Amino acid sequence: MTVQLKIQYLKHYQSNWERLHYKHQDDSGFDLRAAISDTLILKAHEIKLIPCGIKIEISHNNETPYFYELQIRARSGLAAKHGIGVANGPGTVDFGYRGEIMVPLINFSDNDFTIEPGDRIAQGIICPVIQALITTTDCVSDNSERGNGGFGSTGCQ
Numbered sequence: 001m002t003v004q005l006k007i008q009y010l011k012h013y014q015s016n017w018e019r020l021h022y023k024h025q026d027d028s029g030f031d032l033r034a035a036i037s038d039t040l041i042l043k044a045h046e047i048k049l050i051p052c053g054i055k056i057e058i059s060h061n062n063e064t065p066y067f068y069e070l071q072i073r074a075r076s077g078l079a080a081k082h083g084i085g086v087a088n089g090p091g092t093v094d095f096g097y098r099g100e101i102m103v104p105l106i107n108f109s110d111n112d113f114t115i116e117p118g119d120r121i122a123q124g125i126i127c128p129v130i131q132a133l134i135t136t137t138d139c140v141s142d143n144s145e146r147g148n149g150g151f152g153s154t155g156c157q
Contacts, residue, residue, distance in 0.1 A: 003059055003061075003068055003126055004059035005020075005056060005057075005058055005059075005126060006056065006057040006058075006059070007019070007054050007055075007056055008054060008057075009053060010054060010100060011053075012035045012036075012037065012051065012053045013035045013052075013054060014035075014053075014117065014118060016118075017033055017118045018031075020032075020054070020124075028125050029073065029123035029124055029125040030124055031075070031120040031122075031124075032052045032054075032101065032121060032122045032123060032124050033052060033053065033119065033120055033121065034050050034051075034115050034116070034117060034118065034121045035051045035052050035054075035117075035118075036050065036051065036115065036117050037117060038117065039114060039115070039116055040114070040115040041112050041113070041114055042084070042105055042112065042113045042114075042115060043112050044109060044110050044112055045106075045110075046106070046107050047087045047104055047106045047107075048104070048105055049103070049105075050102065050103045050105050050115065050121055051100055051101075052100065052101040052102065052103060052121075053100070055101065056070060056093070057098065058070065058095055058126065060095070064128075066128045066129055066131070067095040067128075067129050067131075068095055068126050068127065068128055068129060069093060069094060069095060069126075069127055069129045070092075070093035070101070070124050070125070070126060070127075071090040071091065071092060071124070071125045071126075071127050072086055072089070072090060072091035072092075072093065072101075072103055072122050072123070072124055073086060073089055073090045073091075073124075073125060074086045074089050074122060074123075075120060075121070075122060075123055078121070082107075082109060082111075082113055083107060083108040083111075083113075084105060084106070084107055084108070084113055085106050085108055086103060086105065086106070086122055087105065087106040088104055091103070091104065095129065101124075103121055103122045
């Protein structure tokens with residue numbers, strides 16, 4: 001299945017930065033960049049909304065029963081080496097959103113982190129979205145093996 005992702009590059013997305021693409025044929029995601037004009041310091045334990053300098057439009061094929069979303073996820077290297085993540089990770093960009101893509105980065109570490117213009121700060125992944133038929137009921141069945149078992153109910157490890 002092929003999904004078309006149309007990208008509009010905004011003025012603050014520099015022409016010398018790579019355009020969005022998959023680095024390898026089997027990659028799930030593509031890198032999103034910090035479309036900032038000056039160095040930015042993400043202080044320890046701080047959250048900042050970082051512009052990516054793009055707008056998107058995801059195609060919809062009427063032959064499929066679902067739409068798509070852009071999920072914004074942390075880059076594993078930034079997370080593992082520097083404690084940098086996506087505050088609402090994964091973040092969701094809904095199918096119909098047409099504004100600039102922004103990433104709420106969070107610094108989980110005790111050290112300030114420097115973001116330079118054009119740095120790769122997150123990754124985007126296109127995922128199908130299936131909407132549920134939402135109904136109201138007076139009683140939810142308890143005919144599952146798990147039942148009411150919640151956090152920790154399947155064991156301690």
